Structure formats: C-alpha cells, structure tokens
Amino acid sequence: MRIREFQRLIRRLYYHKDKERGIDGSFRWLVEEIGELAKCLRQKRKDKEALKEEFADTFAWLVSLASLCGIDMEEVIKKYENGCPRCKKKRCVCPD
Secondary structure (H helix, E strand, C coil): HHHHHHHHHHHHHHHHHHHHHHHHHHHHHHHHHHHHHHHHCCCCCCHHHHHHHHHHHHHHHHHHHHHHHHCCCCHHHHCCCCCCCCCCCCCCCCCC
C-alpha cells in the first residue's frame, strides 16, 4: 500500500472522529502514541511485535493529523527523495 492509499484509508476510517476532536486533540493523541513508542524503544529487550504495533499507531495518527491539516503525506515526503535537504547528499554529512 502506498502512503497516499494509507492516508485515504485512515481518513475513511477516522476522519469524522478526528474532525470532532480537532487538530489540538488529535495532536495530543499522536503525542500519546509517540510516548507509547518511546516506552517500547526504551525496553532493554525489544518486543518486535509491540514495536510494530506502536510504529503503525504512530504513523496512523500522523497521517490522520496531516489529513486534518489538508496535507498530502505522499507529497511532503518528496522533500527527501533527492537526499538530505540540507547537505544535498544521498548519505547525510551534516554535523549533528
């Protein structure tokens, strides 16, 4: 599934709820999901299935929030298709 198709799927499933919740409320849900992902990442023994679930949930909330803001995620990822946006290299050499 392409990113645009996934964004459309999430929009069909949840847009009515997300619109009622609003951008701020939906953003808070995204932050909560990022917190759950962070918790999984901090575990010494990584549970791959739990990580997959948290990455999926985090991505779903991100694309849902983008939809609320009228942003096409497949369009915005083009920012990186030619390499690092800052140094223009295929493998970033920017100082951290």
